[in-house]
Amino acid sequence: MWKLINIELYKIFTKPRTYIGFGAIFVIITAIEIGIKIKGDDMFAMILENLSDKFIFEGKLINMYGVGYVILNTLWIHVPILVALVTGDLLAGEANGGTFRIILTRPVSRVKLIISKFLAGWVYTLMLIIFMILLSALWGVVLFGPGDLLVMTTKVSIIGSDDLIWRFATAYGYGFLCMTTVATMSYMLSAMSDNSIGPIIGTIALIIGITVVSTVGASLLEPVLPYFFTTYLQSWQKFFNTEFTFSLVAHDILIQLIYIFAFFFITLFYFRKKDILT
């Protein structure tokens, strides 16, 4: 099994398309960080205009944590695309390239192949998130330095810098769980397709489609919304609740896990019986 995982990791990390994800994250994060460095003061002044009558803000509001929080908000739109770019290609790419004919005619179990490809895709997703964290932290330290975090949701909270590391770690951890759900869905579509475009576009369309429909037709979809995993993609924000307890996110984590297992077992069941015709 370890041998298979190694082979799959080798294939992923020697493929040029893999680095599109890392490149895109580098460009997006760098643009955000530099943009905030240049225009951040004006932006924050505008946001805090209504509050400045009632509060006196002291210290650096534009700091590495503040920018990190903005990045967390922004990137969960882009990261699913970058995840699907690789995981959607894991099985469909082999079908499209005709390489199933040379690997599945060897003494390799289809179940083991499915598991090892999934794990390799999962490692890629993890690497992408780690890269995002490191780059965000690096730019944050170099350009801004530490400070307290101002969180504005339905209320305004200020979280001290000594209370932030674990919140970012768990938020990213939850984000990684959500991206695993996206990766597994994309992987499932990949098993059902003989062309990488379908699973990649399909994943994006499903996530964006459900999110848009959930927003626009919220009242219409209200009974089913709690069952969509997309409903909980933004739940990482709960880790920045000043009165955070695990029970706040337990249900959301459970939904993600159920989707991950469901998508994975559908993939396994489907691919075991799939006729390789390409």
Added chain:
Amino acid sequence: MEAYIEIKNLSKHYGDIKAVDDLSMQVMPGDIYGFLGPNGSGKSTTIRMLLSLIRPTSGQIFLFGKDLAVDRYQTLSRVGALIEKPDFYNYLPARKNLEILGKLSSVQNLKFRIDEVLDLVGLLPRAHSSVRTFSLGMKQRLGIAQALLHKPDLIILDEPTNGLDPQGQKEIRDLVKTLSQENNITIVISSHVLFEIEQIANRMVIINKGKALVEGNVHDLINGDDRQVTYVVDNSENVRHIIPGTIWEKRFQKSSPDRVWFKITKDEIPVLTAFLIEKEIKIFAIEPVRSLEDFFLHLTENVEIN
């Protein structure tokens, strides 16, 4: 002796379409076994079922005496295959491709073995070149190299000369013969080209519309008793006038203004030729229509022998 491949009543249906229909055949150790049929006859579907890429609708496949459905892992470790066009990870060099495939087959001394098979197919100097820079002929040879990597007892080649120029086709045929003679590997080779099978195979099956039409020794089929021979003459009417009442009357098949077709044995060719010359028929050429070609065309025109 136990058959290396034994297929029993194999069928594959896609809805109402019968891609393979109740096919049975046997490949014995040491055979170069031709799998002949026109395009769309079910050759590739059968081969894919043999390699567990496609699940049969019904029937059984035994490789080396073991049921493929039960002992897939063990049996496939003794089989090498090249199916249709040779596809690889194009962004990787030839050597890396073979490394991946060798690891999947748990090949011992992999680096040495890769050198060995690349040398055998003449690609050692290009071992570090990316596969995307390879011509179709080179990819085809790399395809054979990957099939040989784990020293299989049986190699299955599905249309290995497709798309190659005549020189490339000859190289592949020569390679197949070498593998059989020097490495004692049993080979199944599918093709829709009769000439190719005739050149290299010792036994064969002809299939059409998913059904086996005939299976047997290639030599016997080519040199069977009945062969059609075309005589190119000055005027076929003269021939038609002289044969009534002779033994050639029954051998006569058909004629055109300058050609006459007889169905005769090999030994009868000089006798008939002498007879025609004696009757002052001008013969410009004698063209045997090879029985296998005739057989193939005849069989694949909806005629079922079995």
